[in-house]
Amino acid sequence: MSDLQNVLINLKVLESLKSHVRLDTTETLFRIHAPSSWIPAWAKRWWSVQSRVTDISRIQNLYTRAMKGVTDKHHDSERIKIYLTKSIQGLKNLKITYANDVTTSALLDVIIDNVTRLLA
Numbered sequence: 001m002s003d004l005q006n007v008l009i010n011l012k013v014l015e016s017l018k019s020h021v022r023l024d025t026t027e028t029l030f031r032i033h034a035p036s037s038w039i040p041a042w043a044k045r046w047w048s049v050q051s052r053v054t055d056i057s058r059i060q061n062l063y064t065r066a067m068k069g070v071t072d073k074h075h076d077s078e079r080i081k082i083y084l085t086k087s088i089q090g091l092k093n094l095k096i097t098y099a100n101d102v103t104t105s106a107l108l109d110v111i112i113d114n115v116t117r118l119l120a
Helices: 003-015 041-047 052-071 077-097 102-119
Strands: none
Touching: 003 052, 003 077, 052 077, 052 102, 077 102
């Protein structure tokens, strides 16, 4: 799968993210944590060495690559713009999830602001 496809798929996953749902960024393709009755989410995140810091870092990396595709006038830049626009709602939902973490909320605000400025 190409890097562009991975970027678009991950933006689509973020687009579908609801508030108070955990995002799994440990793999190349992001996933939404499926609730398990026998393994708590905190245990899964601990086992996979996943934290808010690593998740936000991977999300920032995703948006950096996507925005580079737009600024470099990639042949699919219009398509990337559409995916970026739609993914902002997922970032807002993630912000609700981490409302008690001021730093994470601020980082998400910066990503949202960067995307909004690029698309303006």
